[in-house]
Amino acid sequence: MDNHSNHPAAPGRRTLLKRAAALGGAAATGALLPSIVVAQGSALETRAAKLGFIALTDAAPLFVADEKGFFKKHGMTDVEVVKQSSWGTTRDNLVLGSKSGGIDGAHILTPMPYLISTGAVTANNVPTPMMILGRLNLGGQCISVANEYKDLKVGLDNKEFRKALLAKRVRTGKPVNAAMTFPGGTHDLWIRYWMAAGNVDPTRDITTIVVPPAQMVANMKVGSMDTFCVCEPWNRQLINQNIGYTALTTSELWMNHPEKSFAMRADYVEANPNSAKALLKAVMEAQIWCEDPANRAEVAEICSRRRWINAPVADIIDRVKGDFDYGTGRVEANSKFQMRYWKDNASYPFQSHDLWFLTENQRWGYLPPNLDTKALIAKVNREDIWKAAAKELGVAAKDIPTSTSRGIEKFFDGKVFDPANPKKYLDSLDIKYLRAA
Structure with a gap:
């Protein structure tokens, strides 16, 4: 992009100085100079x-x-x-x-x-x-669960959900999937935090998969995942299509x-x-x-x-x-x-x-x-x-x-993050996968 293209049509310095001179010579020029500098400094470089x-x-x-x-x-x-x-x-x-x-x-x-x-x-x-x-x-994100687990009415407490997921994995011999939208992104972190708080190891007990937001509902419909985390409207659409339900909104994990x-x-x-x-x-x-x-x-x-x-x-x-x-x-x-x-x-x-x-x-x-x-x-x-x-x-x-x-x-599980001491927070977490330095 040419940073000089679409430059606002502002009067040049010479034009402003001429106007100042017309208004009364050197004294007026001096009085106007600070505003000229401000005007030039605030000009848009591109539109x-x-x-x-x-x-x-x-x-x-x-x-x-x-x-x-x-x-x-x-x-x-x-x-x-x-x-x-x-x-x-x-x-x-x-x-x-x-x-x-x-x-x-x-x-x-x-x-x-x-x-x-x-x-x-x-x-x-x-x-x-x-x-x-x-x-x-x-806030404003949600964790949704498939209707397969409707009787559990899964919420913040996911202990019964954990049992059901692990039982399904043993029964089918297939991985149980939790979908998020990008590795290391917010949705990944919310679903990992929630799972780990209920003693589900999101790296070993389940498989986290990446699914674009707009494809969440269609993927749950065909059974690609058991739970997902995403923003709206996809959680509400899941309910409207009778495919799953909302377990929690993410501000319930961490307010605002x-x-x-x-x-x-x-x-x-x-x-x-x-x-x-x-x-x-x-x-x-x-x-x-x-x-x-x-x-x-x-x-x-x-x-x-x-x-x-x-x-x-x-x-x-x-x-x-x-x-x-x-x-x-x-x-x-x-x-x-x-x-x-x-x-x-x-x-x-x-x-x-x-x-x-x-x-x-x-x-x-x-x-x-x-x-x-x-x-x-x-x-x-x-x-x-x-x-x-x-x-x-x-x-x-x-x-x-x-x-x-x-x-x-x-956080909802009693954990505390003090920005002055992030290591103390990390040390308080039981499930984690720190990389070798």
């Missing part, structure tokens, strides 16, 4: 960006930013928001970059920018530096956990800092819009459109509104576990949360135990850009976190 998304309701801020004109409002008039078929495709297109037919940024599983930046999940382990500009949401991020290639951000911030402002404004309960029905309608998720509104609207029918007789209206787009600092990318994701990736052997997590987070997490964007948007000071840490986090 173009190519952003990827997966067909999930936590990509709604990107859909809304496009549909409601927020990208254009912030000067980004040439933004393409392009559907990706899987998280693997998202990764591959980020590695390519838009100059080579790929993308500049994406709605993405929060650990992925780190896995891509380290080269842990790229071809030949070649790193592609990435930057997280903001978080897109908190971080989930997807808005991330971009580092070279795009470095070459186009003002344009990257403009994109983020558009996304943040869309998040505020999505959070408003008065807009939730329209959020669901927008998500349902063919160019976005392409699913019936009936599969989307309840959970976007925060209403959960688990398909087991358990029904919660306006659930406290619903997805958050803006409330509770949903958009702010706490560095402490990135540290948890890195620690869990070390737990399962995706990343080496001797990784310098502090240095990596300092490169990837650009909460400084988020804070600048928030101030320019007029976000109230009380809604802009003053710390890069949300503090100590507590």
Whole structure:
């Protein structure tokens, strides 16, 4: 991409100086110079960006930013928001970059920018530096179970489910499968955490398989897996098609956990800092819009459109509104576990949360135990850009976190993650597969 193409038609320095001279000579010129510097410093380097998304309701801020004109409002008039078929495709297109037919940024599983930046999940382990500009949401994912286990009414407690899975494995001689969307990604970590908390070893007792989100329901229908973790609308669609039910929403595992991020290639951000911030402002404004309960029905309608998720509104609207029918007789209206787009600092990318994701990736052997997590987070997490964007948007000071840490986090099974001591957290976990240093 030519960083000078689509440059905003701003008056040049010489023109501004002539105007200043016309207004009254040297004194006026001196008075105007600071504003000239500001004007030049805030000019957009490009109006173009190519952003990827997966067909999930936590990509709604990107859909809304496009549909409601927020990208254009912030000067980004040439933004393409392009559907990706899987998280693997998202990764591959980020590695390519838009100059080579790929993308500049994406709605993405929060650990992925780190896995891509380290080269842990790229071809030949070649790193592609990435930057997280903001978080897109908190919570809103679910773990679903096949109707084969309907009588168990599986929930947070999976001990009976564990017995049934192990018995099935012995009976059939075949592996029992838990599906997630990307190795080391959020869905992988949620299902592993839940299984391990119930003393199911997700590496030995079951097999974790990768299935793209939009293919989850079809795969469970033909018996490819016994349980899966994904975002909406696929959990609700599973119930509507009478194939399975919801065991839990992931905020029941960890209240208001971080989930997807808005991330971009580092070279795009470095070459186009003002344009990257403009994109983020558009996304943040869309998040505020999505959070408003008065807009939730329209959020669901927008998500349902063919160019976005392409699913019936009936599969989307309840959970976007925060209403959960688990398909087991358990029904919660306006659930406290619903997805958050803006409330509770949903958009702010706490560095402490990135540290948890890195620690869990070390737990399962995706990343080496001797990784310098502090240095990596300092490169990837650009909460400084988020804070600048928030101030320019007029976000109230009380809604802009003053710390890069949300503090100590507590999980449903009593485990505690203190960002100041990740090793203590790792040591407290019975089931783990640390790589040799």
